[in-house]
Amino acid sequence: MRPMLVVIALSGRALAQSAAKTRERIVVLDAFGDRDTREVAEVTCVAAAGVAAIDAERLLAALAADADTNTQLDLLIGSGFEHAPELLARVASYGRLYANDAGIVAALKDPELGTELLRATGWSVPLTQRAPPPDSRGWLQKEIGGAGGIHIRRAPHTSAGPRVYFQRELPGQPLSVTFLADGERAHVLGFNRLRIEAVGEAAFCYAGAVAGIELAPSLRTRAQLNLDRLVHVTGLRGLAGLDFILDGAEMMALEVNARPTATFELYDRDFAEGLVHWHMLSFERPVPEFGKRLVRRRKASWGLGVIYARHPLRVPLNAAFPPWCRDLPGGGNAIPIGAPVFSVFAQGANADAAERALEARSRTAREMLARWAIADLRAVA
Secondary structure: OOOEEEEEOOOOHHHHHHHOOOOOOEEEEEOOOOHHHHOOOEEEEOEOOOOOOEOHHHHHHHHHHHHOOOOOEEEEEOOOOOOOOHHHHHHHHHOEEEOOOHHHHHHHHOHHHHHHHHHHOOOEOOOEEOOOOOOOOOEEEEEOOOOOOOOOEOOOOOOOOOOEEEEEOOOOEEEEEEEEEEOOOEEEEEEEEEEEEEEOOEEEEEEEEEEOOOOOHHHHHHHHHHHHHHHHHHOOEEEEEEEEEEEOOEEEEEEEEOOOOHHHHHHHOOOOOOHHHHHHHOOOOOOHHHHHHOOOOOOOEEEEEEEEOOOOEEOOOOOOOOOOEEOOOOOOOEEOOOOEEEEEEEEEOOHHHHHHHHHHHHHHHHHHHHOOEOOOHHHHO
């Protein structure tokens, strides 16, 4: 009997939908339990109270319940573990873990080790340090293991902390590269323009991405060589991403996400078997045949946008969503200001066209949310 696939992530919808192309029974343990996740998987919410995070004890209890079925488990890990890679060791006791080694994840997220690894593999990296700078102007304060940009602050006064570090802010365009690593090389799916939005004091929240960004051949070649070196040195496997700033001909690496990033979904439609299939296979062996699949150039670009709540919201019980929306919250859910509500997708002949279509759909989505706004903050407590 084929093992049951258990997707564990802050949001497991995209991974579950990709996996459903080849897997029959899927269980998702995540923090949202969205409507469209439930269409392809059995879902258990393992959210921590009051924050968008995974509760370790709820997660382990859910895994123990799944293990009691005497079914073998394949454990597919997404976002939500960067701040606690040691939790992966506990999760691994329940089945076959499809995730990079916890030590590698921790090293890549460590301000000193991570920057040294990037420099050693050819990347330029902005000045990064744990100690607060004497003059905080031009510096960003970040949190080790933070994700989604919500942890990044521009602060007039900085302070040290066990999980705090500081990085020089750079001019340029924030981009990312999505790739599949197989322990030997990086198979590049594409380059993406990152969308950033200010949410409260967090000025750099991830608000989506647009695929199909064309870089100069020399930059693509350099990025490929550096990614190959990074994979060779670290042994990375699976879907992953690297964020960087492009300023003219200069690429400055910011961080590596050694797990499937949200941008993988922008390329998943190109693979009838789904990218999760290749992600899991890459943990078994090198996948040179996957590289041959990438020779065909994409005919269109996709974009995704994250729609944040600009007011406290209550999702109507009979809420209907346009077909281009994903990560759909359940009817009756209360959503506080600043929280992500759902995602919007759009397609275009190229990246700029996809961006324009995405902006139009995002405006429509925000108009819909304006009708859901509530005034009583206690309603979302």
